[in-house]
Amino acid sequence: MKKILLAIPLIFILLLLIGCEPTPTPTDFVAPSFSGETSITYEIGDELPDFTEYFTAVDLVDGDLSSSINFDDSEINYLVPGTYGLTLSVSDLSGNTSNLVINIYVVDTGNPVILGAIDITYEIGDAVPDYLLGVTAEDAVDGDLTNHIEVNSSNVNLEAEGLYNLVYTVRDGSNRTATVVVSVTVIDPNYVEPIDLLNIYYINDLHGAITYESEQMGLARIGNLVMDERSRNPENTLFIGGGDLLQGTLISNYFEGRSTVNALDAIGMDAFVLGNHEFDWGLSTVTRYRNPLYTDDQVDAPILGANVFLDGTETRPDFIDPYTIVQKGNIKVGIIGVMGYGLESSIAVSKIQGYHFASPEYWATFYAEYLRTVEQVDIVLVVLHDNGISTGFNQTMSQLSGNQKVDAVFNGHSHSSYSGYLTRTGSTSMPYIQSSSNGKNLGRVRLTLDSEGNITASSVTNLTASTDSRLNVANAEINSIIASYELQIEPLLTEVIMVSGAYMSQSALSFYMAKLMRVATGSDVAFQNLGGTRAPIMNAQNITVATLYQIFPFDNKIKTTYLTGAQINSFINSSGGAYHDIRDDMSFDDSTYYKVATNDYMFDQTYNPFISGIDSEDTGILIRDVLEQVLRNQAEVYDFFLLTNPVVLGSSYRKLDAFILKSEINQGLFI
Structure with a gap:
């Protein structure tokens, strides 16, 4: 009975287990499927593709398997163009696997790059440029392609000015090209821009008048105009000086012309033509400014004197040139300087000894032809230190033609103010000019x-402060130069020795100087030349040492000699003896010798009688110093300077003589 009871629970458990077994699942035999691009193109150099963005995978049982796709690109060379296979594979949970091969096209779409190609400027005559210097080429696929660069320079002409295209080309392995075009500018280093205008500014007979005084414009104002023109039109501006530029004022004479030379140099003078008064201190005093061994001051402008020679030769003094050539734009300008014929007589004999002036016409013509045929100049200018009208020089120059042609003439010496034209056949008229003196005019041709x-037209005029406002304004740089010299001699410029009590003409002052020379030397008669007295004294004028230099600018000294009465009477009756003074209106016996005084300029002239006198003496006394002594002595006695005041010399104020210019009063020579 126990065995039966034990078997019943076992049977129950078995039945229970059989009742709990799951229902069998159907078998999955279908692989996943792909969707997406049928092919992909990749450009070399781009970022590598993310294939997950291009494809998806779906399974009927397992659903979305996109994240499980495996991409095999091991056969793809992303740096070499071609068609490659990309293998896709995916498996579902049942182990079903799908594979797909997609074409990947690797392509080279980028052009190569040329680096370092720049525009080139080439000067004719230089070495042929290396067009590949510094130029390289690169390609993303092929790398360095520098050695494959081709240069096309067929359109470039290195022998002719112009702008040309130079072409660089390079190809990569995909037959893609890069082209760069640069400019080649070919220039002629000797080429200059043509000018259509030339302004020639001109002064003559400045006589050291570098400061401003009423009509006397001064170099600061003259320089203001010239420097303004040069700054705005450097290739169209010339500045020429026509002689007698240095001698004549205290501020110039005191420094032997250095103050004037420095101011002219700062303005930018292109040519300095000799005048007769450049000999007054001895020619070497002026020419030293061109001597490279003279280190104190130098002048850039050449000193010109084509017809100035050492006696008996055709050799010019050191540092004197016959001409200068100035390049202005595309134009070569030749400037010839000549001295007036016979002007040796206007120079003290002691200063002109050893020199002579040949024919200005001959040498101007000679060098005009030389400049045109040898130097190949385009324009010829001639500067004559003389009156070109009265001498006929201008007319002669106007008739020259062909290789001897002169384009313009500039005059000096006579202190005249004129300008005009001389007509000529087959050519434009020739302008000529003289520009007064002492800086009263600035000439312009x-x-x-x-x-x-070629010259197609011309104009000529003398400018003044009333015709060009720039002549009313002082240039600061030139003003500073002049002021530095004024400071050194300030007492001589500002100390008033005496005030004039009347107007005194140059003639009256010439008679008066003859009187002073006679009294100072105890002579019987004395002579002064009108040309040695250069300025009047105005009524109520403050007389300074500078004033005395204006009146008697030349460093004339008193010389004495003994002449017969016959010689004296003959000279008094000549034009040269007009300005004289006689002791007590005495008369001269023809056979008797009398003491005579005059300045060294008159004394040394061979056509005057003094050189043949007896017992001659050079006193060394400057005529200007005698006048200063008289003025200083009179200032302690008289309120005003008058020619009628007694002549007092010496610190004792001893009355040596008293002279009233009766004849001048009668002639109205002073009032």
């Missing part, structure tokens, strides 16, 4: 030019 440099 304007030449209009065509593209070949």
Whole structure:
């Protein structure tokens, strides 16, 4: 019975286990499927593709299997163009696997790059440029392609000015090209821009008048105009000086012309032509400013004197040139300087000894032809230190033609103010000019030019402060130069020795100087030349040492000799003896010798009688110093300077003589 009871629970458990077994699942035999791109194109150099963005995988049982896709790109070379296979594979949970091969097209779409190609400027005559210097080429696929660069320079002409294209080309392995075009500018280093206008500014007979005084414009104002023109039109501006530029004022004479030379140099003078008064201190005093061994001061402008020679030769003094050539734009300008014929007589004999002035016409013509044929100049200018009208020089120059042609003439010496034209056959008229003296005028000759440099028109005029406002303004740089010299001699410029009590003409002062020379030397008669007295004294004028230099600018000294009465009477009756003074209106016996005084300029002239006198003496006394002594002595006695005041010399104020210019009063020579 126990065995039966034990079997019943076992049977129950077995039945229970059989009742709990699950229902069998159907078998999955279907692989997942892919969807997405049928092919992919990759451009070399781009970021590598993320294939998960291109494909998905789905299984009927397991659903989305995209994240389980395996991508095999081991056969793909992303740096080499071509068609490659990308293998995709995925398995579902039942172990069903799908595989798919997709074409991957690796392509090269980027062009190569040329680096370092820049525009080139080439000067004719230089070495042929290396067009590949510094130029490289690169490609993302092929790497360095520098050695494959091709240069096309067929359009470039290195022998002719112009702007040309130079072409660089390079190809990569995919036959893609890069092209760079640069400019090659070919220039002629000798080429200059043509000018169509030339302004020639001119002064003559400045006589050291570098400061401003009423009509006397001064170099600061003259320089203001010239420097303004040069700054705005450097290739159209010339500045020429026509002689007698240095001698004549205290501020110039005191420094032997250095103050004037430095101011002219700062303005930018292109040519300095000799005048007769450049000999007054001895020619070497002026020419030293061109001597490279003279280190104190130098002048850039050449000193010109084509017809100035050492006696008996055709050799010019050291540092004197016959001409200068100035390049202005595309135009070569030749400037010839000549001295007036016979002007040796205007120079003290002691200063002109050893020199002579040959024919200005001959040497101007000679060098005009030389400049055109040898130096190949385009324009010829001639500067004559003389009156070109009265001498006929201007007319002669106007008739020259061909290789001897002169384009303009500038005059000096006579202190005249004139300008005009001389007509000539087959050519434009020739302008000529003289520009007064002491900086009262600034001459201007304007030449209009065509593209070949031929003169098509001209104008000529003398400018003043009333015709050009720039002459009313002082240039600061030139003003500073002048002021530095004024400071050194300030007492001589500002100390008033005496005030004049009347107007005194140059003639009256010439008679008076003859009187002073006679009294100072105890002579019987004395002579002064009108040309040695250069300025009047105005009524109520403050007389300074500077004033005395204006009146008697030349360093004339008193010389004495003994002449017969016959010689004296003959000279008094000549034009040279007009300005004289006789002791007590005495008369001269023809056979008797009398003491005579005059200045060294008159004394040394061979056509005057003094050189043949007896017992001659050079006193060394400057005539200007005698006048200063008289003025200083009179200032302690009289309120005003008058020619009628007694002549007092010496610190004792001893009355040596008293002279009233009766004849001058009668002639109205002073009032």
